[in-house]
Amino acid sequence: MNLRKITFFQNMIPWITLKTLISCGLLFLFFQGVKSQTLQDYIKEAKENNPELKAFRNALKVSEERVNEVGGLPNTTIGTGYFVSEPETRTGAQKAKFSAQQRLPWFGTIKARKETASLESEVSKNELEIAIRKITLQVEQAYYNLYELKARQNVLTKQEELLDTYIKIALKEVENNRASTVDVLKLNIAKNNLQNEKEILKGEILTSETVMNQLLHRDGFDPLIVPDNLFIPDEEPTMMLDDITFHPELMTYDFLNDLLDKKEDVNTKEALPSIGVGLDYVIVEERPNIDFSDNGKDIVMPSLSLSIPIFSKKHSSRSKQYELQKEEVYQKREASQNSLENMMEKAINNRITARINYDTQQKNIEQAKQAEQIIVSGYETTQLDFEEILDVQQMLLNFENEKVKAIAQYFKQTAILNYLR
Structure with missing residues (x-):
């Protein structure tokens, strides 16, 4: 009986091992698939699934089909x-x-109507492009906002681990009569504050993930992976005002202006006899x-x-309306260009500011760590000053948080500049 049991388990070992390997392999592939999701993957997913973009695509199909409608003859x-x-x-x-x-209709009327409908389709196509850019910008902003929150959470976790180390040292020093219980309490209070901030960040992260999942139009609450090692590049890319000349928002007004010209052409032909x-x-x-x-x-x-059409007041009225609408389109285009230029100038300045803040915080972090080393290095010969330790830790925490904010701010402003290209 014992021999049979041993043989059974010996036969089962390869099967158990194979099953375990397959399970581990599937889990590995799953997590690799999750980790492989980049910002571009999220943008692609949003472009495919976002309901607002689907609505714009349907509107484009309707405008394209209208070309066939206006090309028909009266009943x-x-x-x-x-x-x-x-x-x-x-x-x-x-x-x-x-x-x-x-x-x-008079000769050329149907052709003019079809050209008008084609221009309306171009306007819809341009509006779709604008919507795609705006959704892309929203995804990028949500992505970098999520990065900022999770990076700050990581900073708090590291600070908490350091405080745990100092709490252990403080407890040992209390036993050796080289520190007071008050020092331990102060360290514990600092740790409690860190834990409180971490709990608040959890709620903010949840809200940010909800926003991101809504942009991606996901059915469930799928995990979102963001990098934890973003850094600001050494060279600052340049962007000129001329770069926004052909921005879709401005091109829309150009299409609308051409559309009004075509509508006037149709109106002129409809004023002729049929x-x-x-x-x-x-x-x-x-x-x-x-x-x-x-x-x-x-x-x-x-x-x-x-x-x-002997009584052609409606045609002369339409001509007047189109003339006024062209002036309206011109003014709106000017206002839109000013708005885009202001947005670009602000984004460029904010990105430069973010870089300056990043460099400053890098220096501050290095110097704060040097101060921490100086304090700790004298620990073997003198009593450790926990007040100074707490001060340095608080400075480090502030500097690390500001550094994370600077990185997030830099990439958020870059996303705005990408929208303006």
């Missing part, structure tokens, strides 16, 4: 009638009448007891008509 008019009192003609009595008529072509067919009954060649011959009558 064909078809009529029929029966003669209650039959008029007599030489060839016989008229029994019934069928008619068909088609209105034709042509009507038609055909009447009359059924004629044969005259009895008479034999001649056209007896009972049906009547076919082509027709041609003109519809002349």
Whole structure:
């Protein structure tokens, strides 16, 4: 019996090992898949899933389909009638009448309408591009905001670990009568404050992750991975005012201006006469007891008509409206360009400020760490001054937080500049 049990377990070991390896491999692939998500992956996901962008894409499809709509002719008019009192003609009595008529706009009107609809489609396409840029900017801002919060949380965790070390030292010093219980209490209070900040940050991180997941339009609360090692590059990229000349927000107004020109063209052509072509067919009954060649011959009558817009106040009113709208578009374009230029100047200045703050905090952190080393290095010969330790730790905490904020601020402003390109 014992031999059988041993043999059974020996046979099971390879299977258990294989199963464990497969499970570990799947877990590894899962976490690798999660970690492999970059900012560009999130932006791509938002572009594919964001409901606002889907709405803009549908609006674009509608505007593209409208080109086919305006290219059609007016409805064909078809009529029929029966003669209650039959008029007599030489060839016989008229029994019934069928008619068909088609209105034709003036030459070039349909082409102008299609060109107008095509420009409306270009406006919709440009609005989609603007929406994509804005969603991209929102994703980037949420991403770097999440980075800032998690990086600050990491700073607090490291500071807490350092305080734990100093608390242990302080307890040992109390036993050796080289420190007081008050020192331990002060260290514990500092640790409590760190834990309090960490709890507050948890709520802020949760809110930031919710915003990010909403932008990505995720069904559930999926994990979001952000880097913990961002740094500001050494060289500062440059951007000129000319870079925003072809920004989609400004191009929209250019398209709108061209669209108003096309609408005026359509309006001018619609003020011209429209042509009507038609055909009447009359059924004629044969005259009895008479034999001649056209007896009972049906009547076919082509027709041609003109519809002349004599009272054309609506067309002159439209022309005036288009003229006023063009002035409105021009003013809005000027205002938008000023706004974009101000946004770019502000982003450039804020990014430079972030770099200055980053460099300053780097120096401050190095000097604070040197001060900490000086304090700790004399620990073997003299009593450790926990007041100075707490002061240095508080300075380090502030400097590290400011450094993280500077990094996040730098990349947030870069995201704005990317939107303006």
